[in-house]
Amino acid sequence: MAVAQEARPLAKGQTLYLPIYSHMLYGNLGKSGKASNVLLSTLVSIRNTDIKRSIRVLSAKYFDTGGKLLGERVPAPTVVPPLGTLELFVELNDASGGSGANFIIKWDAEQLVNPPLVESLHVNMDGGKAVIFMTQSVPLTE
Secondary structure (H helix, E strand, C coil), X not given: CCCCCCCXXXXXXXXXXXXXXXXXXXXXXXXXXXXXXXXXXXXXEEECCCCCCCEEEEEEEEXXXXXXXXXXXXXXXXXXXXXXXXXXXXXXXXXXXXXCEEEEEEEEEEEEECCCEEEXXXXXXXXXXXXXXXXXXXXXXC
């Protein structure tokens, strides 16, 4: 049985929390007392789901596992047209965020719109094995 998602209420802007994984722990604890880890690249996808109206992405701040700001990935407000997508990329060799990294993404619109769908696709395809999974943003109350 398939279950449809509830329609999200229209909005003029939001602040979103998006979990990111620069690496993922796996396996058993070794002699050092630490688990193995695999590095991951991340594609952040900010998808304007409104058919008629643009949105504006104001910022995408990237934080590490300890909550330290690592940088701003949207240095100037960026318009995303109806049904358009803004992509941000964290490279495989950038392990600075850690397993508890996150983005805080702020967007707005001139009038009520369907809120964007914000997801991240995490990938590592090294060594003949593939690790692929997604995370999705949640709105924050300010």
